[in-house]
Amino acid sequence: MKKTFDTVIIGAGLSGLLCGTLLSKKGQRVCLLEKNNNIGGAIQTFTRKGVTFDTGMHFFGSVGKGQIQREIFKIIGIDEKVDLIEKKGTAFNVIINDKEYEIPTGFDNFQKKLVEYFPKEKHSVELYLKRIKSIYNNLTIENLYKGIVNKTDLETGAFEFIKSITDNIDLQNLLVFNNSLYAGDKETTSLYMHAVITGSYISSTAEFKEGTKSFTDVLKNEIIQRSGVVLTTKEVVRLETVKDIITSCICSDGSEYTAENFISSLHPSLTLSLTDSNCLKSIYRKRILGLNNSAGSFLVYIIMKDSAFKYNSSIFFINNSDKVWSSENKGKGSFTMYTPYSGKSGEYAGFVEIVRSMDYEEVKNLKNTRSKLRSEEYKQFKKDKAEDIFEIISKIYPNFKDKIEEYYTSTPLTYNDYTGIPEGSMYGIVKSYKTFFESSISVRTKIKNLFLTGQSINFHGMLGVSITSLLTCSLLTGAEIYD
Ligand SMILES: Cc1cc2nc3c(=O)[nH]c(=O)nc-3n(C[C@H](O)[C@H](O)[C@H](O)COP(=O)(O)OP(=O)(O)OC[C@H]3O[C@@H](n4cnc5c(N)ncnc54)[C@H](O)[C@@H]3O)c2cc1C
Structure with a gap:
């Protein structure tokens, strides 16, 4: 059976969760599809002998009053909900x-x-x-x-x-x-x-007082409380396209999700592998697949x-x-x-x-x-x-x-x-100053309702991914995402 949402987000790593929270706050009903058992992607945690380890988010900056990461947390509506320890x-x-x-x-x-x-x-x-x-x-x-x-x-x-x-x-x-x-x-x-x-x-530099899971839990709860869904063990294997529009995405278990818009938070080469739509020209594919x-x-x-x-x-x-x-x-x-x-x-x-x-x-x-x-x-x-x-x-x-x-x-x-x-890359696509514009990827694609987000688009880490999430979501909701 098809399930319909305002926006389907592929991947529930940092960028997918941030976009989901932002769009939910703007009144959208979102659905996150994550291939793993756990959410978080590069920032998921694992536990051994009662100790929970953070994998890919140890500390981040600009958390002081009025500084940009703090401002972004405010826009997302989670500023009061995340517990930080500042250095x-x-x-x-x-x-x-x-x-x-x-x-x-x-x-x-x-x-x-x-x-x-x-x-x-x-x-x-x-x-x-x-x-x-x-x-x-x-x-x-x-x-x-x-x-x-x-x-x-x-x-x-x-x-x-x-x-x-x-x-x-x-x-x-x-x-x-x-x-x-x-x-x-x-x-x-x-x-x-x-x-x-x-x-x-x-x-300024901080870490999460209770580790990264406390943060991904906050984001997930924000989405769920606003009637969104975060589904795990949902590997997206295909984007169904008619002309320049995605009609649905299909998961490896055969389930199908329809929405007005789709955001892919995957590495861009993985997004390309989900569709052979002619809208994404071979020159675009070749450029992206050739980036380091x-x-x-x-x-x-x-x-x-x-x-x-x-x-x-x-x-x-x-x-x-x-x-x-x-x-x-x-x-x-x-x-x-x-x-x-x-x-x-x-x-x-x-x-x-x-x-x-x-x-x-x-x-x-x-x-x-x-x-x-x-x-x-x-x-x-x-x-x-x-x-x-x-x-x-x-x-x-x-x-x-x-x-x-x-x-x-x-x-x-x-x-x-x-x-x-x-390649198990830490931060995704390299942006070389020598070829900056060749290695830049827009959040828009030639498929009208497919948008990109995640660490490979602008830059990585808490700050880079947060900024790109704002930019991606502003295209779906209009400039008022910054209000
Ligand atoms: C070792 C390490 C240490 C780091 N330390 C820091 C740090 O201290 N501070 C900092 O700011 N940043 C740090 N980073 C960077 C930061 O973790 C990343 O930039 C950020 O987490 C990337 O988020 P993302 O959403 O773009 O990608 P990802 O986390 O990769 O999210 C993509 C998600 O999509 C899922 N997925 C993939 N394919 C499919 C599919 N077909 N269907 C459904 N789901 C799919 C994946 O499982 C994943 O959950 C570190 C990274 C690493 C690797």
Whole structure:
């Protein structure tokens, strides 16, 4: 039997849930179709021995009063419903080789600290922050709505800009301290991406007090309370199209859903695989299928022994070489480590999470294997990777390994298995400053009632995905989505 809605949203990851909440708030009856048992996509959680781990949302920025992520939460109507823990004091510990830097949030604090570390570079630091602040401050709801973005910032390389500001290699490296959060690449990352993400985390940084599930639960409840539905184990396999209109979408179990409009939150290449409509011309398909994806990730989820490892609210960016750019050190150099607030027990950390960039090539040969049946060789490969990380951590925290109760790992294959994202990519399609417009994808498609959203459209992460969700939904409801 066909089920009819105002809008059907394919995928219930961050973007699908945000769009669902926004449209429900505007009075639409929405239906989310998610292929997995659980919602959340890249931000789903899993539980082992009573510990719930977050997979792809650890922290995010711009949550202070009047800052953009906070404003977006208000527009979505969830500002009062999400419980955040904001980082105070030192928010980031950056270790590059054996040098350690303590980085606070707040632009003024950040500037002061950088000048303390590099007194001779005071002028460079000021020039750098002036530009970063101006790009970041330009990112307002009003400007987004009007489509105001400075083309030069999109078409300038982050590294080019940093190099033009200072010759000091240590400072150059420190300025990209959190580039793993945007898969930083000297060759492709734009100044815009660098400035918006760095600016966002410097303005303020937070995590969910009770972990990501508390957030996805809020979004799901908002949808359900407004008579929407969020259905799991519903893999969309086909979009039925008549001329330039989608009439329904069909799931692998044969169920069919009709709606006035359809939003796909999938990676654009997966959306294309759902329809052979002539409206999506071969040149469009070829362009999208030819775009590169960001690297994947290797994660280590560690349950610590009772009262063995101190909780630290700061996020650690650890580099054991001066090759600090994500693309330079895939799987070998830097990683991020933190003790989630949701695992805090008194002064101790219940668990630790580690994220390191990882190339899909390393596991590509296992692409067609089933996760439970992967070989002993794969298990050993993951163990070796984890041990390598533990060894580096032991230089900072002696005997770290002895404090571990149990640990679990994931690779790009895991993300590919769970979310379907090609190559288990962490952040989806790469936006190169050299080919910015070729790698841009519109939220509109040539199929009149098919819209796109998700991390590959503009940019990734809580902020990027929230912004794109606003833009996608504004097309369906009119500009008043911003009211
Ligand atoms: C390891 C890691 C760490 C990260 N850390 C952070 C962080 O600290 N801060 C931050 O801001 N961002 C972080 N990110 C990025 C952030 O998690 C993503 O940008 C965001 O979650 C992507 O959301 P999405 O909705 O675009 O995609 P997805 O989460 O991939 O959602 C797509 C959904 O569609 C479903 N689906 C796929 N095919 C079908 C189908 N045929 N039918 C139905 N459903 C389907 C998938 O199962 C999935 O649920 C991290 C990402 C990773 C991988």
